[in-house]
Amino acid sequence: QVQLVESGGGLVQAGGSLRVSCAASGRTFSTYVMGWFRQAPGKEREFVAAISWSGGRTVSADSVKGRFTISRDNAKNTVYLQMNSLKPEDTAVYYCAAVKSISDAEFQNAYKYEHWGQGTQVTVSS
Numbered sequence: 001q002v003q004l005v006e007s008g009g010g011l012v013q014a015g016g017s018l019r020v021s022c023a024a025s026g027r028t029f030s031t032y033v034m035g036w037f038r039q040a041p042g043k044e045r046e047f048v049a050a051i052s053w054s055g056g057r058t059v060s061a062d063s064v065k066g067r068f069t070i071s072r073d074n075a076k077n078t079v080y081l082q083m084n085s086l087k088p089e090d091t092a093v094y095y096c097a098a099v100k101s102i103s104d105a106e107f108q109n110a111y112k113y114e115h116w117g118q119g120t121q122v123t124v125s126s
Contacts, residue, residue, distance in 0.1 A: 009120030
C-alpha cells in the first residue's frame with residue numbers, strides 16, 4: 001500500500017513559478033509509475049504529467065508542455081512537479097497518483113491509477 005501526501009501549493013501571480021511535491025510512504029515507491037492530475041472547479045479531473053518508475057520516461061499534457069516538468073527522487077520517495085510560466089487557467093487542485101504497472105499509452109488515464117493523494121491547491125492570479 002502506498003500513501004501519498006502533496007505539498008507546496010499556494011497562490012502565485014501569472015508568469016510565476018511553483019513546485020509541488022508528493023511524498024510517498026512505503027519501500028516500493030521506486031517501482032511505481034507516478035502521475036500528476038488536476039481538477040478545477042466545475043471541471044473534470046485532467047492529466048498533467050506522468051513519469052516512469054526509473055524516471056526515464058515522462059509524458060506531459062499539451063497544455064503544460066514546455067512549462068511544467070515532472071521529476072522524481074526515488075531515494076527520497078518523492079515526485080515533483082515544477083511549474084513555470086503559470087497562467088490563471090492552471091488554477092486547480094493538484095493530485096499525485098501512483099500505479100504499479102501500466103503501459104506508456106495508459107499514463108494519461110486516471111482510472112488506471114491505484115493510489116491518490118488528498119491534493120494541494122494551486123491558485124494563479126492574473
